[in-house]
Amino acid sequence: MRLPRTDRGRLALVLVLAAAVTVFTATVPLLRDWFDLRVYYGTVDSWIHHGGRIYDYRVPGTTYGFTYPPFAAVVMLPMALVGLHVAIAVALLLNLAALAFALRVLAGQDLRRYGWYGCALAVCGLALFEPLRDTFSFGQVNILLLALVLLDCRLLATGRERWAGVGIGLAAAIKLTPAAFIGLLLVAGRRRAAAVATAVAAVATALAALVAPDASRFYWTHAMWDTTRVGRLDYVSNQSLQGVLARLDVSSRAVWAVVVLLVLGVWVARTRRAVGAGDWTAAFALTGLTACLVSPITWVHHLVWLLPSFAVLVRAGYRWTAGALYAVLCTSVVWLWFDDASGVDGFLGGNTYAWITLGLLLWLPVAHPGADGSTLPRVTSDTAPAPTPAAPTIAKASGQPALPSGSTAATTGCVTGPGLGLARKASSDPTGSTRPAAPNPQSSSSPASS
Numbered sequence: 061m062r063l064p065r066t067d068r069g070r071l072a073l074v075l076v077l078a079a080a081v082t083v084f085t086a087t088v089p090l091l092r093d094w095f096d097l098r099v100y101y102g103t104v105d106s107w108i109h110h111g112g113r114i115y116d117y118r119v120p121g122t123t124y125g126f127t128y129p130p131f132a133a134v135v136m137l138p139m140a141l142v143g144l145h146v147a148i149a150v151a152l153l154l155n156l157a158a159l160a161f162a163l164r165v166l167a168g169q170d171l172r173r174y175g176w177y178g179c180a181l182a183v184c185g186l187a188l189f190e191p192l193r194d195t196f197s198f199g200q201v202n203i204l205l206l207a208l209v210l211l212d213c214r215l216l217a218t219g220r221e222r223w224a225g226v227g228i229g230l231a232a233a234i235k236l237t238p239a240a241f242i243g244l245l246l247v248a249g250r251r252r253a254a255a256v257a258t259a260v261a262a263v264a265t266a267l268a269a270l271v272a273p274d275a276s277r278f279y280w281t282h283a284m285w286d287t288t289r290v291g292r293l294d295y296v297s298n299q300s301l302q303g304v305l306a307r308l309d310v311s312s313r314a315v316w317a318v319v320v321l322l323v324l325g326v327w328v329a330r331t332r333r334a335v336g337a338g339d340w341t342a343a344f345a346l347t348g349l350t351a352c353l354v355s356p357i358t359w360v361h362h363l364v365w366l367l368p369s370f371a372v373l374v375r376a377g378y379r380w381t382a383g384a385l386y387a388v389l390c391t392s393v394v395w396l397w398f399d400d401a402s403g404v405d406g407f408l409g410g411n412t413y414a415w416i417t418l419g420l421l422l423w424l425p426v427a428h429p430g431a432d433g434s435t436l437p438r439v440t441s442d443t444a445p446a447p448t449p450a451a452p453t454i455a456k457a458s459g460q461p462a463l464p465s466g467s468t469a470a471t472t473g474c475v476t477g478p479g480l481g482l483a484r485k486a487s488s489d490p491t492g493s494t495r496p497a498a499p500n501p502q503s504s505s506s507p508a509s510s
Contacts, residue, residue, distance in 0.1 A: 070177045077184040084188060094148050095119070097199025099126060100136050101147050107133065107272075108140040114275040115283050127283070127290050130268035130276045131233040132201075151199045158207035159186070165210045166341070166371035188390040194361035202364045205231040205238055209344065210368070212241070212257075216250065217340040225253035229260025233268075236284075237362070240351040244343060247328055248335040290357050296398050299413040300358035307401045307410060320354045326421060337427035345369040349421040353414070363389065363413060369420045376425040385416055 103126040106112030118125045139147045195202045208227035215224040231238035245254035269276040294306035327350040334343040348365030352358045373382035397410035
């Protein structure tokens with residue numbers, strides 16, 4: 061199929077795609093009534109206006125409350141100054157801005173090349189991506205955290221490393237999962253950036269301890285270790301390795317630890333190859349994949365961390381593969397096994413997103429040049445290598461002219477860079493950390509919070 065080359069044809073294609081996206085989102089229930097945002101808002105409102113404690117609040121009619129580190133509650137304090145509807149509007153705008161920044165980092169050259177047409181196609185495609193759909197409709201913070209982490213990716217890839225680590229540190233203080241990127245900085249030999257990220261996370265955590273000492277003490281000594289506060293491990297929305305094992309009725313922590321160590325070994329090996337070639341986009345993509353796999357709980361909306369992987373696939377020329385995998389992640393297919401994920405079909409189908417994440421970790425191409433051909437600095441350690449000694453002068457043989465002395469010089473120059481290559485009636489049905497085991501989330505529009 062040939063894509064239109066005229067503006068009129070392109071506009072027609074965009075309108076057709078927009079209509080298709082509208083029909084899709086109108087027939088697949090996906091609005092979650094801002095459930096997670098209502099958790100955040102209710103927590104802050106109870107804490108500031110009613111003298112409640114951060115981790116005691118529960119959304120009325122449910123068992124779900126705040127599960128993030130105390131610094132996240134401190135960051136969300138401005139919500140105490142506005143009403144719920146204003147908080148929802150601000151959250152939408154922040155998420156849109158964060159998504160725009162993430163697209164600029166991952167696909168800026170391509171979007172500029174195609175102008176409004178490329179942006180419109182990207183919006184249509186992203187509107188179908190289930191993790192993004194759920195992040196927006198829950199009022200989640202995943203895209204904001206992704207943007208913070210990608211800020212450091214951009215700084216490192218362009219050689220502006222003075223402030224690298226600040227974004228990762230802030231993200232790790234708000235939610236634990238982004239702390240995996242501090243490990244990336246250590247594997248990459250970016251000790252200064254790793255120290256900055258750790259210091260920022262520590263300072264933010266200390267600030268939260270000053271503002272809410274009791275909540276901080278409770279979180280770090282109790283709530284952090286209690287996964288039952290978040291939700292059931294075997295719930296189909298949990299697409300981590302722990303979720304796969306739980307649905308197999310394997311509860312041994314030793315088995316999970318062994319699997320996690322194997323995944324981390326693969327991540328270290330592949331990430332070293334990526335950073336050794338200066339391919340920061342691939343390195344960050346691999347780390348996002350690994351964080352989703354090794355985290356005890358990775359709800360479907362957490363899988364926005366897979367977006368950099370699709371950018372890497374398209375950049376490396378695997379457009380059809382990227383399109384096929386992306387299409388699967390738009391289908392909500394795992395919810396077919398919401399009631400029963402047993403048997404071979406449940407093992408394969410109910411864990412579809414986990415298999416995609418694992419496959420990308422094992423196979424994602426690394427060390428490919430950027431689509432725009434721009435040259436970015438090669439990854440080096442913080443300490444400069446010792447100079448190579450000059451080669452000794454070769455003695456002149458009889459009848460032969462003397463060879464001039466020379467020296468060997470180490471050169472670098474790897475090319476890489478970032479590049480990409482109406483809804484049904486709103487439901488208060490939560491998923492993941494905020495969804496009880498009640499009606500089927502893909503077929504019921506009645507509240508499940510009861």
